[in-house]
Amino acid sequence: MENTILHVTNLQKEYSGEITYKALNGIDFQLQQQEFVAVMGPSGSGKTTFLNSVSTIDRPTAGDIVINNKNPYVLNDEELAKFRRSELGFVFQDFNLVHTLTVKENILLPLTLDSLPASKMSQRLKHVAQFLGIEELLPKRIYEISGGQKQRVAIARAVIHEPNLLLADEPTGNLDSKAVNDVMSLFTSINKELKTAILMVTHDPYVASFANRIIFIKDGKLYNEIHRGNNRKQFYQEIMDTLAFLGGGHHEL
Numbered sequence: 001m002e003n004t005i006l007h008v009t010n011l012q013k014e015y016s017g018e019i020t021y022k023a024l025n026g027i028d029f030q031l032q033q034q035e036f037v038a039v040m041g042p043s044g045s046g047k048t049t050f051l052n053s054v055s056t057i058d059r060p061t062a063g064d065i066v067i068n069n070k071n072p073y074v075l076n077d078e079e080l081a082k083f084r085r086s087e088l089g090f091v092f093q094d095f096n097l098v099h100t101l102t103v104k105e106n107i108l109l110p111l112t113l114d115s116l117p118a119s120k121m122s123q124r125l126k127h128v129a130q131f132l133g134i135e136e137l138l139p140k141r142i143y144e145i146s147g148g149q150k151q152r153v154a155i156a157r158a159v160i161h162e163p164n165l166l167l168a169d170e171p172t173g174n175l176d177s178k179a180v181n182d183v184m185s186l187f188t189s190i191n192k193e194l195k196t197a198i199l200m201v202t203h204d205p206y207v208a209s210f211a212n213r214i215i216f217i218k219d220g221k222l223y224n225e226i227h228r229g230n231n232r233k234q235f236y237q238e239i240m241d242t243l244a245f246l247g248g249g250h251h252e253l
């Protein structure tokens with residue numbers, strides 16, 4: 001399909017060790033350019049492995065991944081690094097910011113690697129800082145800002161190069177409830193206004209209820225998917241019901 005930003009076909013991942021473990025067992029999945037999709041499932045079901053395969057961090061054992069009509073796994077290291085920087089944005093649970101740098105320097109880091117002209121950099125910085133409401137934080141160092149602010153900065157860094165696809169692994173795992181709401185409304189704006197597709201792993205049903213669609217993984221396979229209508233509260237209830245059927249520990253709920 002024309003608007004498909006991510007096309008996953010029969011994705012498999014085996015971890016070899018004393019005992020070979022099949023973490024992903026034939027996943028087919030497509031993500032459209034306008035979509036915001038959450039990935040849920042019990043602990044150990046393969047969510048992070050799935051995200052890491054898509055993000056090119058973890059090479060699959062078999063199957064195909066095509067992002068924006070390109071297969072990243074045929075690229076050499078240098079091409080792959082460039083591909084990641086141009087197509088993908090990453091947001092992690094623990095922010096992954098450089099503590100000794102300022103907020104501004106952290107956000108500009110991906111552009112510095114691409115040696116973008118200084119005028120273009122400050123133009124992009126201004127736009128993204130305004131969009132995410134972090135202008136007053138720019139001169140501060142990372143240790144001077146709160147967890148919620150750190151995640152905003154990490155999101156700014158992830159979108160400053162205008163990626164087509166934003167990948168997030170438990171982006172709210174280290175945040176209090178106010179910061180969770182802030183981050184989820186930013187994700188919603190990024191998806192709607194910047195038209196960035198989002199794929200986000202979360203175990204939190206409230207966080208997942210901000211997505212338009214949720215896929216559930218169990219034992220390395222797609223178990224189910226549900227779509228959100230107009231009512232987020234109703235969607236939340238549907239998520240809870242699906243998780244109850246899916247099983248898994250209480251911490252999953």
Ligand SMILES: Nc1ncnc2c1ncn2[C@@H]1O[C@H](COP(=O)(O)OP(=O)(O)OP(=O)(O)O)[C@@H](O)[C@H]1O
Binds near residue numbers: 044047
């Ligand atoms: N590097 C590795 N070597 C061997 N096995 C691994 C490795 N990484 C993950 N696994 C196994 O693969 C399975 C899937 O792991 P994964 O981290 O993708 O699950 P998850 O659904 O993200 O779990 P959680 O919700 O607990 O983070 C687990 O059983 C895990 O132990």
